[in-house]
Amino acid sequence: xxxxxIIGAGPAGLTAAVTCAEKGLDVVVIDEYMRAGGRxxxxxxxxxxxxxxxxIKESTKLYKKAVDLGVNFHxxxxxNNIENSNGIWTIYTExxxxxxxxxxxxTGAAEAPVPVPGWTLPGVMSVGAAQVMTNVHRVxxxxxxxxxxxxxxxxxxxxxxxxxxVEVASLTLPKTNQMTQDAGKPKEVLDSLLxxxxxxxxxxVRYGSKLMKNDFMKKLGVNFYPKKGVKMWDIxxxxxxxxxxxxxxxxxxxxxxxxxxADGEVVSGSEEHIPVDFVCIAGGLxxxxxxxxxxxxxxxxVEELGGYVPLHNERMESPLEGLYVAGNITGIEGxxxxxxxxxxxxxxxxxxxxxxxxxxxxKNSIEWTEQTRDNAHIQFHPExxxxxxxxxxxxxxxxxxxxxxxxxxxxxxxx
Amino acid sequence: xxxxxMIICRCExxxxxxxKTTAAKYKCSARELKLRTRAGMGYCGGRSCxxxxxxxxxxxxxxRNRTCVSLKYQPPIRPISFKNLGG
Numbered sequence: 001x002x003x004x005x006i007i008g009a010g011p012a013g014l015t016a017a018v019t020c021a022e023k024g025l026d027v028v029v030i031d032e033y034m035r036a037g038g039r040x041x042x043x044x045x046x047x048x049x050x051x052x053x054x055x056i057k058e059s060t061k062l063y064k065k066a067v068d069l070g071v072n073f074h075x076x077x078x079x080n081n082i083e084n085s086n087g088i089w090t091i092y093t094e095x096x097x098x099x100x101x102x103x104x105x106x107t108g109a110a111e112a113p114v115p116v117p118g119w120t121l122p123g124v125m126s127v128g129a130a131q132v133m134t135n136v137h138r139v140x141x142x143x144x145x146x147x148x149x150x151x152x153x154x155x156x157x158x159x160x161x162x163x164x165x166v167e168v169a170s171l172t173l174p175k176t177n178q179m180t181q182d183a184g185k186p187k188e189v190l191d192s193l194l195x196x197x198x199x200x201x202x203x204x205v206r207y208g209s210k211l212m213k214n215d216f217m218k219k220l221g222v223n224f225y226p227k228k229g230v231k232m233w234d235i236x237x238x239x240x241x242x243x244x245x246x247x248x249x250x251x252x253x254x255x256x257x258x259x260x261x262a263d264g265e266v267v268s269g270s271e272e273h274i275p276v277d278f279v280c281i282a283g284g285l286x287x288x289x290x291x292x293x294x295x296x297x298x299x300x301x302v303e304e305l306g307g308y309v310p311l312h313n314e315r316m317e318s319p320l321e322g323l324y325v326a327g328n329i330t331g332i333e334g335x336x337x338x339x340x341x342x343x344x345x346x347x348x349x350x351x352x353x354x355x356x357x358x359x360x361x362x363k364n365s366i367e368w369t370e371q372t373r374d375n376a377h378i379q380f381h382p383e384x385x386x387x388x389x390x391x392x393x394x395x396x397x398x399x400x401x402x403x404x405x406x407x408x409x410x411x412x413x414x415x
Numbered sequence: 416x417x418x419x420x421m422i423i424c425r426c427e428x429x430x431x432x433x434x435k436t437t438a439a440k441y442k443c444s445a446r447e448l449k450l451r452t453r454a455g456m457g458y459c460g461g462r463s464c465x466x467x468x469x470x471x472x473x474x475x476x477x478x479r480n481r482t483c484v485s486l487k488y489q490p491p492i493r494p495i496s497f498k499n500l501g502g
Contacts, residue, residue: 032493081490092490094499112466115431117421177418178435179467244418286466293488301481308484 001099002028002072004349005091007079007291008106010038011335012327012342014062016104019346021069023355028098029071030091032078035136036063038108039328040335042131044160047377055335056136062339082295089322102322102349105291106342109306109328112283114149114174114183117245119281123252127282131157134164142278146255147171148243149282150189152380157280158235169276172238172257176264183283185264186239192382244271246279255279285332285380292329295320300394304387305331306380313395314366316345319402324349331387332380333373340369423471424464426457434471445472445485455486458494 004020006013009031020027035041037059045053067073074093081092082103091098111126118124123142125133127149130141144167147154158168176184183189231237238257244266245256259270285306292310293299297318299308312318312325326345327338344365351358373384381387419432429452437443437451445468448454454468455461461468469485491500 078493080493080495094493094495110462113463115421115423115467117418120422120425175418177431179423179431179470181470283466289484290488290492293484294490294492299482299484 001088001101002026003100003353004028004102004104005030005089005098005100006104006106007031007082007091008038008104008108008327008329009033009036009063009073009075010106010108010327010338011040011058011062012108012338012345013038013104013106014059014066015339015342016106016324016326016346016349017066017071018062018069019343020349021066021071023346023350023353023358025102025350025353027066027071028074028100029066030074030077030079030093030098032076034076035059036066036073036075039128042128042135042157042160043335044135044163045156058335079291082291084295084320084322087321100322102324102352104316104324104326104345104349105289105310105318105329106325106327106338106345107288107291107329108338109285109332110288112286114281114283115177115179116148116174116243116279116281118247118252119279121246121248121252122250123248123277124246124279124281127154127157127280130278130280131160134161134166140164140166141280142252142276143167144169144276145278145280146243146257146274146276147280147282148174148255149183149284150237150239151183151192151282151284153285154280154282155237157282162235168235169274170236170238170241170257173242173260173264174281175242175244175258175260175266180283184242184260185262186260187262189239242266243279247273252277252279285328287329287331289329292318292323292325295323297323298398300391302331302387302390304381304383305391309391311391311395311398313392314344314369315348315362316341317348319395319398322352331384331391333384334376334379336372337369337376340365340372344369423467424452424454424457424461426459426463427453427455429454429464431471434468438471443472445469446487448472449486460489460492460494461486 003025004027006017006029009029017027017029040055040059043055077093079093083090089103111128133139133141146169158171174180174184241257242260243255244258254273254275256271257274259267297310301308316324316326324345326341347362421431423431
């Protein structure tokens with residue numbers, strides 16, 4: 001039996017582990033990847049103040065700190081299932097089974113797919129996979145590629161690929177259909193980029209926002225958006241083009257790129273072939289909450305947070321006794337916010353383990369999380385604050401419903 | 416390859432067309448769409464196609480239930496070898 005178990009060794013999980021260990025808890029961290037750091041490992045970008053944010057360095061720092069504090073790591077270990085019985089959580093992995101009264105799910109996010117004809121060919125990968133290959137494994141995903149899906153994440157990774165000497169022939173849209181929806185409509189894409197413009201790590205996006213203040217200008221911007229696109233670090237960003245097909249015999253040989261109108265409809269006869277040897281698809285991130293679901297945790301769908309999110313409060317407690325959540329499982333945000341949430345979760349777990357007088361520290365940690373959110377350079381959804389409020393409202397509603405049903409049940413018992 | 420022919424569920428080889436026509440014919444939920452076509456029921460447990468099956472169904476379903484995930488998750492949530500499953 002361990003005092004605390006943390007699933008996920010990303011910024012949230014590692015920070016929680018350090019926090020718990022500092023409070024004297026025995027901590028076990030489990031992660032399915034062979035190296036600690038999670039999505040932090042792939043990050044490499046220049047901050048507005050000129051400093052470089054190197055995810056590998058940040059991960060190593062956190063990991064070493066945790067190891068020095070005696071945190072026990074089980075990497076390369078996938079969790080298959082979790083169960084609670086009599087207040088004790090059982091965690092099933094392929095190798096061992098663990099037990100704890102206090103379990104944190106810091107499982108992060110997963111990438112949503114963007115289906116394009118030919119997307120099952122070898123050489124097609126998610127943009128996150130290309131990032132891990134390049135920045136973590138130091139293997140080029142190819143010599144020349146195309147990224148399908150224009151968003152904050154794909155723009156940042158395009159730049160990272162460029163830094164590694166991989167040519168990005170185009171950052172462009174998927175052809176619109178029932179599954180790609182707004183990701184295939186130039187106006188919607190431009191709109192979402194403009195919302196994040198003041199903090200996105202991209203001069204293109206920053207430049208764009210000053211030009212286009214209102215909807216009318218945005219519409220103009222899309223209509224007159226140059227067919228060849230706008231270049232950012234020599235990468236053409238083509239919002240008026242869409243990939244209609246990925247072609248190749250046994251592997252990717254190229255993509256068919258077509259001109260689209262402002263609503264995303266293909267202009268027939270405009271198709272051209274772009275030879276490339278790999279293709280990245282960037283459908284955005286959604287909270288990876290499988291384990292919360294198998295545990296029976298209540299959920300709520302909050303678009304601003306990226307999808308279905310397990311109910312939780314500001315102390316990172318879920319409605320299930322001894323189950324905590326932190327990081328992108330609670331909504332898509334940057335690594336620094338995830339780490340701040342991890343600290344709060346760690347403190348809550350220490351409190352659960354019987355440590356007294358932590359209320360002040362927990363309160364400070366919650367405030368620190370909000371400050372970190374306000375100062376974030378990258379925001380994945382423009383209405384993240386609204387999303388956070390929605391989930392807290394749902395938490396309150398859930399708690400008062402529960403109280404009401406407890407009261408009515410006990411009344412039922414008396415009569 | 417035409418758009419309709421593209422594979423959405425790789426494990427069970429279910430095409431976009433099959434999902435679209437099934438959703439239109441039965442006006443069904445994501446769960447029903449999954450059960451009718453087997454999309455999302457393969458060995459990966461729907462890790463690749465879940466969001467797409469959800470979107471194809473969502474456009475034909477009435478209102479989405481916000482309080483529970485539309486396609487159930489079931490353990491094991493990662494593939495396990497027979498050897499380890501048997502102990």
